[in-house]
Amino acid sequence: MSTINKHIITIAIIGLVLANIALAEDAPEPNFAAFYQALETGTDEQAAQAGEKIFGRIERKYRADAGFGALKSKMIAADFLGNQMITQLKKATGRQMFAVAGELFEDKGKKKNKDSLSVAPAKSFYETSVEIFTKPAGSAQLEDEEKKFLVQFYDLKLRILTSEIAKAGQALAIAEASFKGTYDYVLVLPLLHASETRPVNIDVLPKWMRQSSQLSVFSDSCLLHYGFAFHAQAFARQAAELDNKDFSEETFYRSASRKCAKQLPRVAVDCLKRAIDSISEEKIDEKIALQFDIVQVWLDSENFTLAAGEAKAIADNFGDHKRAGNAIWLHFYALSRTNNADTILANVDTAITDPRCSDYRAKLMYMKWWALRRQKDKTAPIAALEHQLITDYGDDVMVAPIMLSRATDLLAGQDYAGAFELLDRVQEKFPSTSAAKQARKMAEKLKAMQGSK
Amino acid sequence: MKTRSIIQILSGILLIFAGGCSVHNLKNTPQEKLTITKNRPNIVLVTISSLRADHVSCLGYTRETTPNFDRFAKDNILFTNVFATSSWQMPAVGSIFTSLYPSEHGATHINNKLSPNVQTLAGVLKENGYYTAGFGCNPRLTGDYGFDRGFDFYDDYSVDMMLSSMSFGQEDSIEINKRRTNDLVNDAVIRWLSNNTHNPFFLSVHYYDNHWDYLPPPPYDTLFDPDYTGDIDGTEIAREPLYSNRPSDEDVAHIIALYDGQIKQTDHDMGELLDFMKEEGRFQDSVIIITGDHGEQFYEHGHTSHHGIFDELIRVPFAISAADINEPNVISSFASSVDIMPTILNYTGIVVPDQCKGQSLKPLIENKSAGKRDFVFVEYTGGAVPDCFAVRFERYKFICQEGSIFAYDLASDPTEQKKIYKTDFTDEMKESFEKIRDLIVKDNPQPENKCKQ
Numbered sequence: 001m002s003t004i005n006k007h008i009i010t011i012a013i014i015g016l017v018l019a020n021i022a023l024a025e026d027a028p029e030p031n032f033a034a035f036y037q038a039l040e041t042g043t044d045e046q047a048a049q050a051g052e053k054i055f056g057r058i059e060r061k062y063r064a065d066a067g068f069g070a071l072k073s074k075m076i077a078a079d080f081l082g083n084q085m086i087t088q089l090k091k092a093t094g095r096q097m098f099a100v101a102g103e104l105f106e107d108k109g110k111k112k113n114k115d116s117l118s119v120a121p122a123k124s125f126y127e128t129s130v131e132i133f134t135k136p137a138g139s140a141q142l143e144d145e146e147k148k149f150l151v152q153f154y155d156l157k158l159r160i161l162t163s164e165i166a167k168a169g170q171a172l173a174i175a176e177a178s179f180k181g182t183y184d185y186v187l188v189l190p191l192l193h194a195s196e197t198r199p200v201n202i203d204v205l206p207k208w209m210r211q212s213s214q215l216s217v218f219s220d221s222c223l224l225h226y227g228f229a230f231h232a233q234a235f236a237r238q239a240a241e242l243d244n245k246d247f248s249e250e251t252f253y254r255s256a257s258r259k260c261a262k263q264l265p266r267v268a269v270d271c272l273k274r275a276i277d278s279i280s281e282e283k284i285d286e287k288i289a290l291q292f293d294i295v296q297v298w299l300d301s302e303n304f305t306l307a308a309g310e311a312k313a314i315a316d317n318f319g320d321h322k323r324a325g326n327a328i329w330l331h332f333y334a335l336s337r338t339n340n341a342d343t344i345l346a347n348v349d350t351a352i353t354d355p356r357c358s359d360y361r362a363k364l365m366y367m368k369w370w371a372l373r374r375q376k377d378k379t380a381p382i383a384a385l386e387h388q389l390i391t392d393y394g395d396d397v398m399v400a401p402i403m404l405s406r407a408t409d410l411l412a413g414q415d416y417a418g419a420f421e422l423l424d425r426v427q428e429k430f431p432s433t434s435a436a437k438q439a440r441k442m443a444e445k446l447k448a449m450q451g452s453k
Numbered sequence: 454m455k456t457r458s459i460i461q462i463l464s465g466i467l468l469i470f471a472g473g474c475s476v477h478n479l480k481n482t483p484q485e486k487l488t489i490t491k492n493r494p495n496i497v498l499v500t501i502s503s504l505r506a507d508h509v510s511c512l513g514y515t516r517e518t519t520p521n522f523d524r525f526a527k528d529n530i531l532f533t534n535v536f537a538t539s540s541w542q543m544p545a546v547g548s549i550f551t552s553l554y555p556s557e558h559g560a561t562h563i564n565n566k567l568s569p570n571v572q573t574l575a576g577v578l579k580e581n582g583y584y585t586a587g588f589g590c591n592p593r594l595t596g597d598y599g600f601d602r603g604f605d606f607y608d609d610y611s612v613d614m615m616l617s618s619m620s621f622g623q624e625d626s627i628e629i630n631k632r633r634t635n636d637l638v639n640d641a642v643i644r645w646l647s648n649n650t651h652n653p654f655f656l657s658v659h660y661y662d663n664h665w666d667y668l669p670p671p672p673y674d675t676l677f678d679p680d681y682t683g684d685i686d687g688t689e690i691a692r693e694p695l696y697s698n699r700p701s702d703e704d705v706a707h708i709i710a711l712y713d714g715q716i717k718q719t720d721h722d723m724g725e726l727l728d729f730m731k732e733e734g735r736f737q738d739s740v741i742i743i744t745g746d747h748g749e750q751f752y753e754h755g756h757t758s759h760h761g762i763f764d765e766l767i768r769v770p771f772a773i774s775a776a777d778i779n780e781p782n783v784i785s786s787f788a789s790s791v792d793i794m795p796t797i798l799n800y801t802g803i804v805v806p807d808q809c810k811g812q813s814l815k816p817l818i819e820n821k822s823a824g825k826r827d828f829v830f831v832e833y834t835g836g837a838v839p840d841c842f843a844v845r846f847e848r849y850k851f852i853c854q855e856g857s858i859f860a861y862d863l864a865s866d867p868t869e870q871k872k873i874y875k876t877d878f879t880d881e882m883k884e885s886f887e888k889i890r891d892l893i894v895k896d897n898p899q900p901e902n903k904c905k906q
Binding site: 299333336339363366370373374376379382398401404405408409410411412413414434435438441442445449 | 596605611613614617619623636637643644650670725
């Protein structure tokens with residue numbers, strides 16, 4: 001268990017003890033109306049003041065209730081966590097101000113300490129506390145009015161905290177322009193109270209941040225800082241609703257996957273999977289196209305084993321589809337990038353003769369050639385395959401290096417006429433390739449060697 | 454002092470030194486000049502990139518990194534004190550290929566080529582009836598840099614071509630430092646050997662995977678540090694900030710573990726080639742030499758990569774087999790990579806060109822008293838650290854760098870941490886240093902005006 005969690009639990013226990021001591025006093029009937037009035041017309045602080053009295057009474061009433069105790073623990077934990085973030089942001093601001101002042105007034109020649117900005121990523125606060133906030137809370141014995149109040153009061157408490165965090169973050173952003181994490185910090189507590197089935201409640205965000213442009217920034221933060229595709233989508237949806245714009249989940253997830261494909265391939269794939277889920281079943285071509293996009297994300301991010309698996313899944317699940325051959329080819333290509341010659345050789349012959357792969361036959365044969373070259377004692381099958389490739393696909397630029405390999409063999413075997421012929425063919429047919437450049441060098445050397453002997 | 458002046462002095466020193474040291478040198482002993490005879494052995498020269506001697510198991514390393522090299526060394530002749538002439542590939546391999554010091558063969562900088570005016574090992578062998586073939590993919594040892602000189606066939610292209618063609622247009626360029634290439638080199642070499650009808654032949658094989666980046670494939674990536682959870686991934690090791698900024702002990706240990714994994718991978722790949730040659734009976738008709746081109750450093754002197762003249766950068770493994778070697782042996786006498794060409798020529802019976810600064814190791818292998826070196830020379834001219842040269846005796850290393858002469862006492866300071874300036878030389882040091890100074894004086898009447906403290 002992390003140190004932060006231990007502190008939170010200790011504080012929660014102390015809080016519960018103190019609450020029980022307070023039960024000795026009799027409390028007046030709760031004035032819910034005053035609280036709602038304050039919420040409606042007053043400041044959050046005024047509403048909180050009104051709410052604290054009601055909460056105290058409910059607290060005493062349900063002192064022995066485990067569900068209520070859990071709810072109170074969460075409130076205390078949220079308060080502790082929020083204040084911890086605020087403290088850290090304020091300290092960083094102070095250090096930054098001090099450093100700037102030092103530069104201005106003390107030692108102009110002194111090098112600025114680049115490490116002076118040392119705030120932890122907001123995500124780390126989320127991750128160390130997520131276990132606490134996923135536990136169930138709330139009592140079945142609560143009356144409806146009490147439940148309604150507690151929901152409002154809890155949100156109010158969170159909103160006060162997020163507002164304070166936002167202020168502290170903005171102060172740091174002013175002191176140190178490189179700090180861009182205000183929105184990430186503001187999201188910690190709201191995200192801890194959200195889930196895959198429950199989007200972030202925007203009521204707990206500072207009021208001034210509940211505009212479409214701000215919600216879009218939160219969407220990016222969810223995606224790029226936290227890697228939460230669902231919450232990113234939910235924020236984007238709410239931003240669109242505020243602007244009375246149409247919103248398409250599929251479009252959002254496609255766009256989001258592009259946005260994070262390079263840095264966060266797993267999040268990009270999550271987005272693409274969600275895009276697939278958002279498309280109706282009959283749009284099979286679109287679903288498959290998105291699966292190919294997943295293969296490409298894995299390939300681009302050099303997760304070749306995952307790419308091979310995804311490509312195989314397409315071929316297995318959509319064997320009759322027109323793009324099945326393409327998926328089979330990509331499966332082998334991804335395997336080659338993991339240097340998995342054994343698996344390639346075990347299965348590639350079937351693919352080469354598979355009618356679905358007819359468009360990829362040359363590439364698959366080339367792949368087999370490559371895999372054979374990584375095996376021992378395959379000289380004869382390699383030579384046979386090379387002969388077949390040169391015969392069947394002699395005009396395909398892909399065979400240029402194969403011709404060069406054959407020429408090398410012929411040179412080693414002192415068949416100079418045969419080597420010359422192949423070297424000439426490479427230069428003639430594929431003049432702009434690196435193979436042609438090499439063939440030219442080899443031919444020149446060969447001519448010089450023959451001339452000297 | 455200007456760099457050019459140092460180089461001029463060094464060239465002079467080296468030219469004189471080679472003739473002046475008390476060694477048995479074939480070119481100066483006409484009675485041992487051998488005529489070309491029939492049944493000359495094939496020559497196989499295997500160079501491994503960036504392989505420092507103290508990371509080789511049979512040279513005392515605690516990890517089992519080199520079982521195949523160890524076996525080869527155990528069955529044949531192992532030299533335990535062999536030094537490269539420089540700490541990086543162009544000057545170091547240039548010396549192996551020419552028996553000249555870097556300032557003489559010219560490949561001292563990435564903008565300089567191997568001089569067209571010097572004789573190469575391949576060239577001399579070719580002139581004497583050998584077919585000469587070279588294989589490798591080191592981007593600094595290509596034909597463009599002159600390293601193909603003398604080779605009938607120099608394959609510095611097929612690994613690149615194989616890697617590029619396998620991307621099927623998915624990649625713009627191939628970064629060779631991040632790719633596994635030894636298996637492709639093996640494929641080309643074994644294929645060439647299988648098809649070869651030339652006799653005798655000289656085969657040069659260079660394995661590049663041991664060069665940074667340190668990205669050994671599984672299982673070698675986690676072999677020596679399986680529990681590491683830090684950020685070091687084997688890339689960017691030779692670039693700032695990692696080049697000059699030592700990370701935590703755990704990170705350094707991981708860098709070394711990855712390097713060791715790479716050594717073991719390379720040893721495995723080399724073992725495949727040795728097995729093939731053994732199966733083909735090549736051990737009976739060939740002289741086989743396995744060595745490293747230079748070493749590597751891990752912050753022993755503030756940096757990574759391989760720039761400088763410290764022992765970790767220049768001491769390399771060296772083992773040789775030949776049909777007429779009757780007894781396996783371990784030889785601790787000093788040897789230099791400039792000795793490789795004379796040794797090979799000595800075994801073929803070809804007269805060693807006057808150009809050569811090295812000496813044959815054959816007398817040492819045959820337990821003759823002649824041929825012992827007192828010291829070796831090292832030059833650094835790469836630009837990453839100031840140009841310098843060193844004379845490495847068994848106990849002392851004398852260094853001239855940036856106009857300063859200093860030494861290390863390797864008996865009391867084996868890791869070369871404490872500079873001893875000339876004014877503090879002991880009598881014994883002065884005596885050793887006198888030998889060098891006398892040689893300098895022969896070429897430069899007032900050498901100390903150019904290389905002062």
